[in-house]
Amino acid sequence: MASTLFQKVWDAHSVRRLPTGQTQLFIGLHLIHEVTSPQAFDMLRARGDRVAFPDRTIATVDHIVPTKDQRRPFIDVKAEEMLASLERNCREHGIQLLDLQSGQQGIVHVIGPEQGLTQPGMTIACGDSHTSTHGAFGAIAFGIGTSQVRDVLASQCLAMEPLKVRRIEVRGRMGAGVYAKDVILTIIRRLGVNGGVGFAYEYAGDAVDAMSMDERMTICNMSIEGGARVGYVNPDQKTFDYLQARRFAPHGDDFDRAVRWWSTIASDPDAAYDDRVVLMAGEIKPTVTWGINPGESVAVDEPLPSDADPAALEFMGLSRGQRLSGTPIDVAFIGSCTNGRLSDLREAARVVRGQHVAARVKALVVPGSQAVRAAAEREGLDRVFTDAGFEWRGAGCSMCLAMNNDRLEGTQVCASSSNRNFKGRQGSPTGRTLLMSPAMVAAAAIAGEVVDVRQFDGMEAAGAR
Amino acid sequence: MPVERIQHIAGTALPIRGDNIDTDRIIPARFLKSVSFEGLENHLFEDDRRQTDARQANSHPASNPAFARATVMLVNRNFGCGSSREHAPQAIRRRGIRAIVGESFSEIFFGNSIALGMPCVSAAPETMQALMSEVEGAPATEVVVDLESMTVRGGQRTYAIGLPPAARDAFLSGTWDATALLLSDFDAVRAVARRLPYVSGW
Numbered sequence: 001m002a003s004t005l006f007q008k009v010w011d012a013h014s015v016r017r018l019p020t021g022q023t024q025l026f027i028g029l030h031l032i033h034e035v036t037s038p039q040a041f042d043m044l045r046a047r048g049d050r051v052a053f054p055d056r057t058i059a060t061v062d063h064i065v066p067t068k069d070q071r072r073p074f075i076d077v078k079a080e081e082m083l084a085s086l087e088r089n090c091r092e093h094g095i096q097l098l099d100l101q102s103g104q105q106g107i108v109h110v111i112g113p114e115q116g117l118t119q120p121g122m123t124i125a126c127g128d129s130h131t132s133t134h135g136a137f138g139a140i141a142f143g144i145g146t147s148q149v150r151d152v153l154a155s156q157c158l159a160m161e162p163l164k165v166r167r168i169e170v171r172g173r174m175g176a177g178v179y180a181k182d183v184i185l186t187i188i189r190r191l192g193v194n195g196g197v198g199f200a201y202e203y204a205g206d207a208v209d210a211m212s213m214d215e216r217m218t219i220c221n222m223s224i225e226g227g228a229r230v231g232y233v234n235p236d237q238k239t240f241d242y243l244q245a246r247r248f249a250p251h252g253d254d255f256d257r258a259v260r261w262w263s264t265i266a267s268d269p270d271a272a273y274d275d276r277v278v279l280m281a282g283e284i285k286p287t288v289t290w291g292i293n294p295g296e297s298v299a300v301d302e303p304l305p306s307d308a309d310p311a312a313l314e315f316m317g318l319s320r321g322q323r324l325s326g327t328p329i330d331v332a333f334i335g336s337c338t339n340g341r342l343s344d345l346r347e348a349a350r351v352v353r354g355q356h357v358a359a360r361v362k363a364l365v366v367p368g369s370q371a372v373r374a375a376a377e378r379e380g381l382d383r384v385f386t387d388a389g390f391e392w393r394g395a396g397c398s399m400c401l402a403m404n405n406d407r408l409e410g411t412q413v414c415a416s417s418s419n420r421n422f423k424g425r426q427g428s429p430t431g432r433t434l435l436m437s438p439a440m441v442a443a444a445a446i447a448g449e450v451v452d453v454r455q456f457d458g459m460e461a462a463g464a465r
Numbered sequence: 466m467p468v469e470r471i472q473h474i475a476g477t478a479l480p481i482r483g484d485n486i487d488t489d490r491i492i493p494a495r496f497l498k499s500v501s502f503e504g505l506e507n508h509l510f511e512d513d514r515r516q517t518d519a520r521q522a523n524s525h526p527a528s529n530p531a532f533a534r535a536t537v538m539l540v541n542r543n544f545g546c547g548s549s550r551e552h553a554p555q556a557i558r559r560r561g562i563r564a565i566v567g568e569s570f571s572e573i574f575f576g577n578s579i580a581l582g583m584p585c586v587s588a589a590p591e592t593m594q595a596l597m598s599e600v601e602g603a604p605a606t607e608v609v610v611d612l613e614s615m616t617v618r619g620g621q622r623t624y625a626i627g628l629p630p631a632a633r634d635a636f637l638s639g640t641w642d643a644t645a646l647l648l649s650d651f652d653a654v655r656a657v658a659r660r661l662p663y664v665s666g667w
Contacts, residue, residue, distance in 0.1 A: 012661065015653045020631040020640060024647055026657040028664060036550065038500035047644065052651075053658070064498065078498040085500045119663060129549040129573060145551035145577030146502075148643075155647035157654055161631060193485055194543035197572055227546065229572050254667035261662055293485050293546075401494045401548075422489040422547055429493070429512035 002268035005234055006165045006200045009140045009265060013123045015157060022159045028122040029139075030057040030152045031108045032095070034064055034082040035403070036127030040149035041089040049154040054094040056156060058117055059086060061099060062107045063403045067366050067393035070100055079404065093153075104247075106369020106395040109133035109337035113217065114371055116246025120235035120262035125152055130337045130419065132223040135232030136216035137239055138265060140200070142229045163230060164198055164274035169205035172281040177454035179347070180215035181339060181417070181437035183207070185287040185297045187219075187279065188226040193295040196228025199274070202267065203233050207281035213242045214343040221338045222419050225294040234266040286453055288324045289421045289435040290316060296421075297435070300325050300452045315423060316432050317411070324434070324450045330412040332363040332445035333426075334390075334438050336400040339417035340368030344438040345376050348417075349384040351442035351456065357389035358448025364391040364406065366398040390445070402427025415444035470639040471582055471612065474564040476536030478608040478619070480526055480597040481510070486540065487547035488574065492556045494548075505552055506559035527560075531604035539597050539608075540567035541590075545574025554578040564610045566617050566626065568593055579632055582641050586610060587627040588617060595622065612636055 015024040032040075037059070044051070051057065064079040074080040090097040098104040104115055109130050112118040118134040124141035125131065127149045134141035144158065151158055170183055188195075201223050208216065216233045223231025233239075240259050243249040250258040285299035291312035298304060303321045304313070313319060318327075334340070334348050345367065357363045365385050367373035373395055376382060382392045399406040400418035407427025408414055414426055414433050421433040434450065443456040496508040510527045517525035526532050538557060544567045545553060554577045557565070565578065565585045578585045588596070596619045600606050609618040612633055616623045628636075635641040647654075658664045 013657065015657050016650065018631075018646060019638075020634045020646075022631045024653075026654060026661070028661060035497055039502055039551075042501070049644070049648075052654070056664070076498075082498065082500055122663065127549060127551075129547065131549075143549035143573055145549055145554075145573065145580060147551060147577065147580035151580075151644050151647055154644050155651070155654060156658070157647045159643040159647060161629065193546060194569060194571070197543070197569065224547075224573075227543070227571065250663075250667050257667040258663070261667075293487070401489075403494050403498060420487075420489065420547060422487045424493050424512045425489050427495070429515065 002270040002272070004165045004202065004267040004271045004273065005138055005232060005265055006140060006163065006202070009121055009123060010162060012121070018159055020159070022161055024157050025123060025160045027125045027152050027156055027158060028056065029117060029124045031112055031124065031126035032057060032059045032149065033108050033128065034061050034086040036146050037149055038082065038085045038089065040146045040153060043147070043150040044153050047154070051093040051095065051153045053156045057095050057153065059090050059095055059097040060105050060108050060111055061086060063397045063401065065100070065394065065396040066404050067396050067398050067406060070394050103370050106371065107337045107340060107397055109221065110340060110368035110372065113137060113213070114369055116243055116249030119243065119249065120239060121265040125158060129224045130221050132229065132231045133217050133221040133337055135220040135223070135230060136213060138232055138235030138262065140230055140232065143224065163200040165202055166196070166199045166275040166277060167202045167204055167273045169276070169278045170203065170207035170281050171205045171278060172207060174207060174281045174284060177286055177439065178284055179437040179439060180211060180218040182284050182287040183281065184219045184222040185289070185294065185435065186284050188222065188295050189297050190279070191226055191277065193225065193293050194227040196223065196226040199228050200230035200232065201226070201228040203231060208233055209236070212343060213238060214341045217341070218338055222294065225419060235262050286437065286440055288440065288450060290318055290324055292316070292421060292423050294419065294421060294435060298324065300450065325452055327434070327450040328413065329361060329415045329434070329444050329449060331408060331414040332361060332441050333399045333414055333416040333418065334441050335366030335368065335398055336418035337368060338419040339438045340366060340372065342372050342375050344417065345372070345381050348438040348442035349381045351439050351453065352388040352390070352446060353384050355388055355446045357445045361445055361448050363389060363445040364393055364399070366393045367395050369395045399426055401425060415441045415450065417441045468639050468642045469582060471584065471636040473609060473611040473613065474537060475607060475609040477532065477534060477605060478537040478539050478600045479532045479535035479562065480539045480600050482541060482597060484542040485546055486544050488545055488550050488553035489547055491545065491553040492550065497550060497552050502552060502555040502559070505556035509556040509560050534561065536561055536563045537608045537610060538562045538565045539593060539600060540565060541593060542568040544570050546571040549573045551577045554581055554583060558583050566596065566610060579635065579641055580643065584610065584612060584628060584632070584636055586617070588624055592624040
């Protein structure tokens, strides 16, 4: 019978039906980090349990790492305590930790794919909602809470209920200056921030087929912002090519065997879906959020909606009918698990090359991983950014959620390539976030205000995409 | 290994109005800088409370002494969206809340709450409007969430509530702590691991 990737992966990992009616699902890859795992290890110890499959859990440190001075012990004693606790737990339970000395540290959702840990057909769980990112490889990947981290450590399983599947087809060609970020913001705006509750999102269509793996990751990453815990793209040759020769990916004959298995788990052409949605890529414009959730967005040249939530507008200092272009910014942040990969930095660098950040704008680039940072430096992107007045930092989550020293102050407005514009998200309870693509952030940093990257002087090569 | 059976929760209620209240608002990220969940209850809704209370003292319901001893929380739509941080339901639970009634919940928040033995039950928008108004007008009103009859009672009226059957069974039978259940047939787990080529070897 024809079935979706979701169904195939679900079935392959089903251990049994539990008395409650839920499914006991085997988790093929468990990723952990310093914020949501220490309490889980404590719970495990309290129960007297051991880690069931220590080689199926991999750890890194990302949320709390300082991006300026990474010498140990960290100046921030709480951050140091969290990393020390992770190191202790990994040592005690035989779990591999990709730490700051490894050259492979970074945001958990950047390093998973980059190191070849993330593979098609896997179930992947992590105590972080943006785990949906890994779905770009045709994995079923989702965020879990700390009690569930304990469950996975103890049993390598979770008690789950199956999801429905909504196929979201993006057809046609994206225009110049339009990016994967604009596509996912448009999808969330269209379907709502809770439209995906109960669903896995399958992204498809020729526009998604044409996307790079980095772009697919951007789309899958923000599935959770649309309420969908899981988002995925069917694996194809591009997926396999990406994985070839990566550290934890299969090698040699194993790789060929893996590709054969990976090819079988894609959705069948005549699979049935619980829902279908179609978007035309050509209609999508550079998109910016105006409110306090990621569904509150408009095209950069479009007036704010006449029914915009007054409380959100008041918080943001905006008004109905106003356009976002021309909105002054104080901070520009390029980074995060949504848009902190090499291709994101290349696009941003193309915009800023030979220009300078506007006076009074604080601009920083935080690569998603040490490997991204090193690759960018080999291309000279660090110089492009620093010559333009950006700060070039170490890898981590940084100002996406401000658990280190990178944060907004007071009512600052931040053009951000991250994923959440929630109140207080970037560290100041009254700080304001405008989500947009990295190229749009770069353009805003130069102009000192929100601008349409399609009309931006630095975008001479945009038509080449 | 059965834990505590949860059938009904009764007490006064804390009304938190608003759709899409995300977990960053429930517990801002700076309070996650700890290796334990202890003390999180002191920072529940901290930034929202400060901003609301600045206009009028104790005007945020979570600051209002009249709601200080609430055991049921009343919310609107898509409560707990955003970050998967269990710190959010932990902060709520540690403040004394034993059940949440709302129009809808984010999936991750819902699952995290189950793991803590804190049911999140759904109710119609009109029910939430009626319950919230009742409780705001008379904070001493007793609210009773009954998972046996699948109802919530507030004041003189009773309304229907929803909860997926698996979650309801888990609470009623005291099997909401999943770990023991997941470990009860480990041979079956090993069998699946052997069957998966990426685990057992290509």
